[in-house]
Amino acid sequence: MAxxxxxxxxxxxxxxxxxxxxxxxxxxxxxxxxxxxxDLELSPPQIWALRHLExxxxxxxxxxxxxxxxxxxxxxGIVDRLEARGLVERRPASHDRRVKHLVLTEDGVDLxxxxxxxxxxxxxPFDVLDADDAATLRDILRKAAGFA
Amino acid sequence: MAxxxxxxxxxxxxxxxxxxxxxxxxxxxxxxxxxxxxDLELSPPQIWALRHLExxxxxxxxxxxxxxxxxxxxxxGIVDRLEARGLVERRPASHDRRVKHLVLTEDGVDLxxxxxxxxxxxxxPFDVLDADDAATLRDILRKAAGFA
DNA sequence: TATTGTTATACTCTATAACTATA
DNA sequence: TATAGTTATAGAGTATAACAATA
Numbered sequence: 140m141a142x143x144x145x146x147x148x149x150x151x152x153x154x155x156x157x158x159x160x161x162x163x164x165x166x167x168x169x170x171x172x173x174x175x176x177x178d179l180e181l182s183p184p185q186i187w188a189l190r191h192l193e194x195x196x197x198x199x200x201x202x203x204x205x206x207x208x209x210x211x212x213x214x215x216g217i218v219d220r221l222e223a224r225g226l227v228e229r230r231p232a233s234h235d236r237r238v239k240h241l242v243l244t245e246d247g248v249d250l251x252x253x254x255x256x257x258x259x260x261x262x263x264p265f266d267v268l269d270a271d272d273a274a275t276l277r278d279i280l281r282k283a284a285g286f287a
Numbered sequence: 288m289a290x291x292x293x294x295x296x297x298x299x300x301x302x303x304x305x306x307x308x309x310x311x312x313x314x315x316x317x318x319x320x321x322x323x324x325x326d327l328e329l330s331p332p333q334i335w336a337l338r339h340l341e342x343x344x345x346x347x348x349x350x351x352x353x354x355x356x357x358x359x360x361x362x363x364g365i366v367d368r369l370e371a372r373g374l375v376e377r378r379p380a381s382h383d384r385r386v387k388h389l390v391l392t393e394d395g396v397d398l399x400x401x402x403x404x405x406x407x408x409x410x411x412p413f414d415v416l417d418a419d420d421a422a423t424l425r426d427i428l429r430k431a432a433g434f435a
Numbered sequence: 436t437a438t439t440g441t442t443a444t445a446c447t448c449t450a451t452a453a454c455t456a457t458a
Numbered sequence: 459t460a461t462a463g464t465t466a467t468a469g470a471g472t473a474t475a476a477c478a479a480t481a
Contacts, residue, residue, distance in 0.1 A: 151407050152421070153418070153421040153422045153424070153425040154411060154414050154416060154421045154424075154425075155407050155408070155411065155413075156425050157413050157421060157424045157425040158411035158412070158413050159406070159407060160428040160429065160431075160432050161309045161312065161428060162313055162406075164309065164431060164432055165309060166335065169356050170356055173356065182470065183471090184470090184471065187314065199439080199440095200439075200440060200441095201438090201439065208317050208318055208321065209471080209472065210472070210473055210474080211439075211440065211441090212440085212441070212442080212443095212472085212473075212474085212475095213471065213472060213473080214440090215440070215441060215442080216470075216471075217471080220470085235438095235439080235480080235481070236439095236479080236480060236481085237438065237439040237440070237479065237480045237481070238438095239439080239440070258307070258310075259299050259303050259307060263302060263303065263306035264431050264432075265302035265303075265305050265306050265431055266302050267430070267431060268302060268427065268430060268431055270301070272430065273301040273302045273305060274301045275423060275427060276301070276302075276305045276424065276427045276428075277301040277302075277304050277305040279420045279423060280305050280308040280309060280312070280424075281308065282416060282420065283308075283312060283412050283413055283416055284308050284312055330447065330448080330472095331448090332448070347462080348462070348464095349461090349462060349463075357448080357449065357450085358449070358451080359462075359463065360449085360450075360463085360465080360466095361449060361450080363463070363464055363465080364448080365447090365448080368447085383461095383462080384456080384457060384458085384462095385455095385456065385457045385458070385461065385462040385463070386457095386461095386462060387462080387463070
């Protein structure tokens, strides 16, 4: 079932092996994200754009490019398609007329909520863990993510 | 620094929140994988193809398509480019002449090793954890990945 | 001069559908 | 008939370079 027959980096440090394991788990579980994407008619970059665009927090084009880790020129097309569907709006920033702020529309906020619920609700690879392990895992991951 | 200001699903089950956290961590850390990819002149799908193609384990085209979670027609092009670089070979399978087995060349094995080292050696988000947490995390992730 | 966002270009990835050669 | 892999096609993602507007 697993894509790899043995831990890829069992001889590395615990942190390095743990990281290799999460990369593998996330990669192997992409099927669920693709299913959600297909259901909502969103491409993977569009999904991440929606996840990053928080209601009430205008985001500049270049800022979104950094979050998506792609060149600014790509964001033009990605946002074009989201805007064509009425999910986001481009607004000129008042402090600097070169900057364009992205703001979720009402439809955009709705779809973002549906997206987050769909991603949070489905089965995930950690469901096999017992309650203690799951809670311990969550606590350690919160630390790693900076949510002490 | 973090892309999200708060745990995305703090009200969900521990397993669901933990899963959301790893997805976020892996997404935020893609920069390192992209840097490795660029260094070795490999695209992301090519990276995953190399990670999946184990030396001594011939893999059919369709099998690789399943592992990459994409349509078989894509694998043709991805493998074309790997083969043009002399990293893999297509060999007719003896038991079924429709099937083509992918086998890493010597250069392919070398590059795969360099790739795995580069990915395992660099800094990762779990470096901030103390030794106990890192070891606990690794052990729980091994369970989740099926390496009890 | 430097920066923000866009456009132009070329390449890769992606799914769908039609095709071939096997089975 | 069904399956493995390819080809054809169209749409989307990606980086680079050049550009306009603004700072």
